[in-house]
Structure formats: structure tokens, C-alpha cells
Amino acid sequence: MTPSRFDISISAGERLLVDVHAFPIQEGAITFLFGESGIGKSLIGKALFGLLDESEFRVRVNGMSYAEYRESAGARAARANGFFMFQEPSSHLNPLLTLEGQMKEGTLARAPDPLGAARELWRDGDRGTLPRILPVYPKAYRPSGGEKQRLLAAMAFTRMDIAFADAVDASGEPGAPGLFVFDEPTGSLDREARDRFLDRLFARFRLRHETILLITHDYGMISYVQSRHRDIGKDYRFMELFVSAGSARTREFDPARFLTWLGGLRAEPAVTAKKPLLRVEGEIRVFGRVLRFSQPGGGTGRDALAVRPGELVYLKAGSGIGKTTVAKIVIGLQNADHFRLEIDGVRLGDVSPRQYWRRHLWGKKMTMAFQHADESLNPRASVDDTLRILNMKTIQDRKGVAMALARLFDTGEIPGLTGKKVWQLSGGQKQRLNLLRAFALETPLIILDEPLSALDFESIDRVLGIMRDARVRGRAILLISHNEDIFDRLVSPESVYSLESADPSFSPS
Amino acid sequence: MQGERPGVRIPLSGLLAERKDLLWGILWFGGLALTWVWLDVYLNAPARILVGAACIHTFSGAVAAVVVALVIGWGTALFLHFLESTRRRGAYLAVSFALNLLRSVPQIVGMLIGYVIVTGLTLNEALTSDTSLILATSLVTALFVFQEVVDLIRERIRHFESLEFVSALLVCGIPSRVIINREILLKNSMPYLVQKSVALFGRAIFLICSIDFIVSVGLSAEVSLSNLPVTLGSMLAKLDSKQDILAIGTSFTDLRVVPTLFVEHLQGISVAFLIVYTLLCVYRIANGLMERYRL
Numbered sequence: 048m049t050p051s052r053f054d055i056s057i058s059a060g061e062r063l064l065v066d067v068h069a070f071p072i073q074e075g076a077i078t079f080l081f082g083e084s085g086i087g088k089s090l091i092g093k094a095l096f097g098l099l100d101e102s103e104f105r106v107r108v109n110g111m112s113y114a115e116y117r118e119s120a121g122a123r124a125a126r127a128n129g130f131f132m133f134q135e136p137s138s139h140l141n142p143l144l145t146l147e148g149q150m151k152e153g154t155l156a157r158a159p160d161p162l163g164a165a166r167e168l169w170r171d172g173d174r175g176t177l178p179r180i181l182p183v184y185p186k187a188y189r190p191s192g193g194e195k196q197r198l199l200a201a202m203a204f205t206r207m208d209i210a211f212a213d214a215v216d217a218s219g220e221p222g223a224p225g226l227f228v229f230d231e232p233t234g235s236l237d238r239e240a241r242d243r244f245l246d247r248l249f250a251r252f253r254l255r256h257e258t259i260l261l262i263t264h265d266y267g268m269i270s271y272v273q274s275r276h277r278d279i280g281k282d283y284r285f286m287e288l289f290v291s292a293g294s295a296r297t298r299e300f301d302p303a304r305f306l307t308w309l310g311g312l313r314a315e316p317a318v319t320a321k322k323p324l325l326r327v328e329g330e331i332r333v334f335g336r337v338l339r340f341s342q343p344g345g346g347t348g349r350d351a352l353a354v355r356p357g358e359l360v361y362l363k364a365g366s367g368i369g370k371t372t373v374a375k376i377v378i379g380l381q382n383a384d385h386f387r388l389e390i391d392g393v394r395l396g397d398v399s400p401r402q403y404w405r406r407h408l409w410g411k412k413m414t415m416a417f418q419h420a421d422e423s424l425n426p427r428a429s430v431d432d433t434l435r436i437l438n439m440k441t442i443q444d445r446k447g448v449a450m451a452l453a454r455l456f457d458t459g460e461i462p463g464l465t466g467k468k469v470w471q472l473s474g475g476q477k478q479r480l481n482l483l484r485a486f487a488l489e490t491p492l493i494i495l496d497e498p499l500s501a502l503d504f505e506s507i508d509r510v511l512g513i514m515r516d517a518r519v520r521g522r523a524i525l526l527i528s529h530n531e532d533i534f535d536r537l538v539s540p541e542s543v544y545s546l547e548s549a550d551p552s553f554s555p556s
Numbered sequence: 557m558q559g560e561r562p563g564v565r566i567p568l569s570g571l572l573a574e575r576k577d578l579l580w581g582i583l584w585f586g587g588l589a590l591t592w593v594w595l596d597v598y599l600n601a602p603a604r605i606l607v608g609a610a611c612i613h614t615f616s617g618a619v620a621a622v623v624v625a626l627v628i629g630w631g632t633a634l635f636l637h638f639l640e641s642t643r644r645r646g647a648y649l650a651v652s653f654a655l656n657l658l659r660s661v662p663q664i665v666g667m668l669i670g671y672v673i674v675t676g677l678t679l680n681e682a683l684t685s686d687t688s689l690i691l692a693t694s695l696v697t698a699l700f701v702f703q704e705v706v707d708l709i710r711e712r713i714r715h716f717e718s719l720e721f722v723s724a725l726l727v728c729g730i731p732s733r734v735i736i737n738r739e740i741l742l743k744n745s746m747p748y749l750v751q752k753s754v755a756l757f758g759r760a761i762f763l764i765c766s767i768d769f770i771v772s773v774g775l776s777a778e779v780s781l782s783n784l785p786v787t788l789g790s791m792l793a794k795l796d797s798k799q800d801i802l803a804i805g806t807s808f809t810d811l812r813v814v815p816t817l818f819v820e821h822l823q824g825i826s827v828a829f830l831i832v833y834t835l836l837c838v839y840r841i842a843n844g845l846m847e848r849y850r851l
Contacts, residue, residue, distance in 0.1 A: 378727050379727075380723050380726075380727065405726070409726055409727045409728070409729045410727065410728050410729015410730070411729060413727070414727050414728055414729070415724070415727045416724075417720055417723070417724050419720065422719065422720040422721060423720045423721050423723075423724035424721055424724070425721050425725070425739050425743060425744070426721075426744075427743040427744050428739065428743055432743075436725070436728075436730055436734070436738075436739075437728060437729075437730075481724075484724075484728060485728075488728060488729070
């Protein structure tokens with residue numbers, strides 16, 4: 048890891064996936080890497096750590112073959128003394144070993160208290176949940192995504208603690224520095240849990256300056272880091288990966304740019320006068336749990352969630368509570384043991400026929416943009432087909448498609464985009480297309496599940512713009528998001544709801 | 557990032573090593589062409605014309621059987637899906653039972669019964685032209701293979717209905733029939749349908765040749781195939797072909813016969829070769845497609 052700038056090219060077959068020049072990783076510093084999804088951030092992290100499979104990828108790092116790079120002294124030390132936290136926690140964890148076993152596996156067993164770092168990442172009031180999940184063999188649904196992420200972060204922190212202890216034992220002779228790569232470490236965490244993660248990371252970094260690469264879409268981190276850790280500002284930097292002329296490039300990201308933009312966000316006025324377009328009664332029973340809405344300032348009760356025409360309503364909760372489940376119940380894709388809702392004056396519930404949603408609501412009165420654009424778009428459809436299938440008058444031909452795309456894509460990007468298949472798009476492009484499809488329908492109610500995930504800063508700004516336009520035209524938006532830094536500023540407090548589980552054995556992430 | 561390197565060309569040898577379906581397709585056509593050239597040189601004209609007609613009738617009959625099987629299979633799968641999704645349980649069970657009943661009939665037996673009906677229609681002069689006879693026999697063949705298409709299409713629909721993109725299209729108000737036909741089957745299942753069609757083509761050739769051989773050898777004195785178009789199967793049952801095939805057997809014990817096989821016993825040998833070689837190549841093409849698309 049000695050060089051501080053890396054030339055990295057990664058190909059799969061004849062396809063050039065990543066080609067970055069002079070990518071800066073400063074030794075003994077934290078590099079935050081932002082950028083939209085699917086343009087190669089994770090591949091860069093894995094390439095640097097030596098994790099890519101040479102039978103699948105052709106990789107060159109600083110002019111060396113990948114085998115040469117992997118065997119170089121710097122890269123070996125970076126791996127031996129570092130840690131890689133994968134983006135998808137389920138793929139990182141071994142399903143055949145309990146979580147506690149994995150927390151004490153390999154070099155982690157050398158830590159005097161291998162579970163100490165995990166305890167630091169749980170809220171004081173929630174620490175009781177940690178002993179309950181530690182004996183569990185990880186499954187797709189248990190523990191929750193947020194809990195898995197915190198356990199993986201704890202493993203990385205334990206590895207840092209061991210490196211620090213080794214350095215102290217060596218009487219001040221620091222060992223070879225490791226590389227710690229955190230790939231989307233907070234994607235399933237609420238703001239409080241994310242901030243606790245950042246605090247614990249910086250606390251360790253202050254003790255020993257490890258080389259850290261933190262890959263994220265969460266620009267909100269900038270405001271927290273700048274407000275809490277500005278005193279060591281020279282030891283961290285914000286970088287952004289972007290695509291220019293078909294190739295990924297990096298640039299310094301000026302935090303002031305984001306902070307100024309964030310400071311300029313103003314809460315939309317609450318809409319109270321109009322009759323709600325959607326009203327969801329305050330108790331939903333699903334999967335053996337009881338879910339309730341509450342509003343900040345008010346106690347948890349049987350409050351109903353109401354969404355009025357022209358209103359942006361923000362529903363938030365920790366990961367795994369059931370926000371997406373509630374959205375799917377409202378849209379009619381998921382049944383529940385009990386729920387009651389009223390949409391445009393029509394009362395519906397758990398005994399209502401599913402055909403009603405199909406015939407009268409979907410695409411006419413409501414639609415939804417799902418959380419994972421990767422999964423909610425047909426990968427074999429072209430961009431053009433994805434929009435034209437909606438059969439909207441304004442999107443009948445290529446010109447109409449181009450006009451629709453122009454709302455979230457650069458004009459110069461559009462001609463090469465329309466004929467492309469969805470699988471050929473980057474994650475950020477897919478997310479923008481996913482959102483455009485929902486907005487293009489012009490339904491009175493739009494449900495958005497994590498609309499800002501996978502997006503870069505420019506795209507976030509544009510998405511907020513089309514949300515504003517939709518509101519102005521009287522569309523109601525029900526929003527689910529972890530991006531509290533942004534939406535807490537943008538949504539009026541009267542329109543913010545928390546979803547809480549009444550199941551005492553269930554804890555939010 | 558994500559750029560394609562322009563102008564990259566894969567050499568033909570690499571392409572063929574990677575695409576076994578293409579390789580075996582070329583070998584099949586090449587083999588047929590070489591056989592035809594050989595027959596043109598060494599086989600007498602009337603016999604050669606007969607072999608040509610048998611090839612055309614067999615292959616066109618198999619293609620027609622595949623097309624009919626795809627149409628019937630596609631329609632049946634959609635009908636069953638409609639009955640299932642609209643919870644018409646009685647009708648769904650009745651149709652499923654009828655299909656399972658048909659499935660329980662051995663293909664050869666079922667096709668023999670079908671041929672009896674076709675022969676009856678021929679004797680009553682309801683079917684007179686070669687084309688109508690080929691279509692009728694293709695329909696009989698298709699009736700005993702189309703359920704593979706039904707199973708494939710239903711499996712594809714079930715698989716995709718569990719994915720989020722179908723839900724996402726539904727909440728956009730896209731009708732189910734559009735999602736199933738266009739988004740699931742046309743855009744996401746073409747390799748599966750092509751591979752299945754190739755496999756069915758091989759199956760149809762095998763069944764047509766088997767049935768025609770059995771019937772022509774003389775299953776019944778009353779059923780005459782003299783009015784049915786000649787196929788590779790029925791040609792194998794002819795006296796000349798039988799003598800040619802007998803010569804192959806003789807060649808194992810008397811090596812002097814071997815050189816004569818390729819110039820004097822061409823009709824039976826070339827017909828047998830065309831059947832076996834075609835079945836081998838079609839099997840390899842279907843397997844190549846499975847490998848190429850990781851089906």
C-alpha cells in the first residue's frame with residue numbers, strides 16, 4: 048500500500064469495467080469515496096485489497112499484473128493487518144457459524160474482549176438484544192441488515208484494536224499499516240446508529256492512524272464528520288468517483304459544497320386543509336408483529352398516517368421495523384393480518400379483494416418506486432421500453448422518452464442511453480430510471496422507498512427537484528428513507544411519522 | 557468506466573469453441589451438404605430424389621410440429637395461469653387433469669392412434685395434398701410434445717412473479733398479459749424457448765421417423781402409407797434400404813464389402829446416417845445453447 052496514488056484498470060472479458068488513474072489513497076488517513084452506485088467503487092476497494100478473482104477479472108494496478116500487486120510487500124501487509132467490510136453483510140457472514148463464533152474467529156480471537164466493539168455500537172437501551180443475536184446462525188432475515196452491519200463494523204474495529212495493541216507491545220515500533228475498507232458500512236443504519244459508528248471509527252483512528260477507505264452514498268456523513276471531527280480535518284478527505292467520457296475518474300469533493308446545499312434546504316409547508324388522499328389507521332398486524340405510527344412530539348398511539356394532495360409525508364424507522372412492508376401493504380402487494388386504510392374515499396382492509404388494487408388503483412391512483420432499482424426494473428428491457436410500456440401520451444416516441452429522461456439525466460447522456468438495456472446501466476442510472484417511471488405516471492399518490500439510494504450528489508438534487516415539482520402539481524408523496532440529514536430538513540415536522548413495532552422482543556437496528 | 561473496447565473481434569476458432577451450438581449447427585449443415593454432394597455423384601437420380609423428398613418432408617414436418625407445439629403450449633400455459641390467478645379452481649383442476657391424462661399416454665402409442673386417424677382422413681379424401689398430410693401428422697406429433705412447452709412457460713412465469721420487477725410493473729398499471737408475454741417470455745425467456753424448440757425439433761424427428769418406420773414395416777395390413785408423404789423413417793423400411801443396412805452388418809464379418817457401402821448401398825446407409833447424424837447434431841446444438849445461456 049505504499050504508493051499513495053493508484054492506476055487501476057479492471058476488465059471482464061472484453062469489457063472495460065474500471066479505468067482510474069492516480070486514485071489517491073493516503074496512507075494513515077481516511078478517504079471517503081462517494082459516487083453513484085455501479086460505477087466501480089466496490090471494485091476499486093476489492094482490487095486494492097487484493098480480493099478480485101483473476102479467473103473472472105483482468106486487473107492491473109500501477110502497471111503491475113494483479114498477481115504481482117497482490118504479492119507486493121505493501122499489499123500483503125495491507126491485507127494481513129487490515130479488514131474488508133463487504134457491502135452486503137449477508138455475503139460476508141458464514142451461515143454455518145454462530146455470530147459469536149465469527150466475532151472470535153481467526154486473528155479476532157487475540158483481542159482481550161472480542162465483543163467489546165460490538166457493545167459500543169449498540170444503543171445503551173438496546174444492549175439486551177446483542178446477547179440474543181450472538182448465538183444465532185446468520186440467515187437472510189435474521190439478524191436484521193442493520194444488526195449485521197454493526198457486527199461487521201465491530202469485527203473491523205476489533206482488528207484495529209489488535210493492530211493498536213501490537214504497536215504498543217512493540218515498544219513504540221509501529222507494525223506495517225493495514226488497509227481497512229468499509230464498503231457501504233451504514234446503508235441499513237438509522238442516523239443515530241450511523242453517527243455512533245463514525246464516532247467509534249474516529250476514536251480508533253485518533254489512537255492509531257490506519258489507512259481507511261470508506262465507500263458510501265451517504266453524503267449526510269459529511270455534515271456529521273465536519274461538525275464533530277473537523278479538528279483532524281487534514282487526516283481525512285472526501286473523494287468522488289464519477290464517469291466522464293465513458294471512464295471512471297476521481298475528484299476531490301468539497302464538503303462546503305454539500306454543507307451549503309444542505310443548509311439551503313427548507314421544509315415544505317405542511318398541508319392540513321385538504322382531505323387526506325390516503326389514510327392508514329394506526330395499527331397494522333403483520334408477521335406476528337403490531338406496527339404503529341407516531342409523530343415526533345406525540346406519544347405512540349393509534350394515530351393514523353395521513354397523506355394529503357400536494358403533501359410530502361416522511362415515514363421513518365430503524366432498519367427491519369417494516370417500513371417497506373407497510374408501503375407494500377398500502378400499495379396492495381402484501382396482505383396483513385389486520386390493516387385498515389382509506390384511499391380517495393374508498394375504505395380497504397385485510398379482507399378487501401386484491402383485484403381492487405389491480406383494477407382501480409395501480410397506475411391510476413397510486414404507484415410505487417421500489418427500494419432496489421436493480422430488482423425493480425426488467426434487466427432485458429431497454430431504457431426506451433421501460434418508459435414506453437407505461438403507454439403515456441407524453442411518452443409515445445423517442446422524443447417523448449428523451450424529454451422524460453431529461454428530468455434526471457444530462458442532455459448529452461440521453462442519445463446513448465435510450466437504446467441501452469437496463470442491465471448495461473450503472474446503479475445510479477437504474478435508480479434514476481426507476482424514479483422516472485414512477486413520476487411519469489402522474490398518479491395522485493406516489494410511494495418512494497429509499498429514493499436517494501445509489502445516487503450521487505447531483506442526482507440527489509435533481510430527484511428532490513422532481514419531487515418538489517410533483518408536489519406543486521398536487522401529487523401526494525409517501526416517502527421512506529434513511530437519509531434523515533436531508534429529509535428532516537425538507538419535510539415539515541407535522542408530516543413526519545415514525546413507525547414503531549409493539550413487539551417487545553423486536554429491536555430496531 | 558463501463559466502456560466497451562471498440563473494434564474488438566473474437567477469432568472464429570475462439571467463437572466456435574465458445575459457442576458449441578453454432579459449431580454443431582455448422583457441422584450439421586456441412587454434413588448434410590457433403591452427403592448430398594456424395595449422393596449426387598454416386599446415387600441414381602430416382603433414389604436421390606426420393607432421399608431428398610424424405611429429408612424435406614421429415615424436417616418440414618418436424619419444424620411444423622415445433623411451431624404447433626409452441627402455439628398450443630403457449631396458449632395452454634397462459635390459460636392455466638389465468639385460471640390459477642383468478643382462482644377458478646374447478647376449471648383449473650379439470651384442465652390440469654386432462655393434460656395429465658394426455659401426458660400419461662406413451663408418445664409412440666398416442667402417435668400411432670393419431671396416424672390411424674390421419675390415415676382414415678386420407679382414405680376419406682379429407683386430406684389429399686402432401687402439405688395437408690404433413691401438417692396433420694405434425695399436429696399429431698405436437699399433441700404429444702407440447703406439454704414440455706407448457707411446463708417451461710409456467711416455470712418461467714412462476715420464477716419471474718417472485719421477482720420485484722413484476723410487482724413494480726403491476727403497480728405501474730401494466731396489464732398482466734403484457735407483463736407475461738412481453739416482459740417475461742419475449743424479453744427474458746427467449747434462450748429457453750429457442751433451446752426447447754431445438755430439443756423438440758430433435759424429438760419430433762425421432763418420433764416421426766420411429767412411427768413411419770413402424771407403420772411402414774407393416775404394423776397393419778389395412779393401414780397403407782402409400783398415400784402419406786415419404787419420410788426418412790418410411791424410407792428406412794423400404795426393401796432397398798433394408799438390403800443396404802444388411803450390407804453394413806455384413807461388412808463387420810466381410811471387410812471386402814466395406815468399399816462398396818459408400819458407392820453401392822447408398823440409399824439405406826445415407827438415410828440411416830441422416831437420421832442419426834441429425835439427432836446427434838440437434839442434441840449437441842440444444843446442449844450448446846444450454847451451456848451458452850447457462851440455462
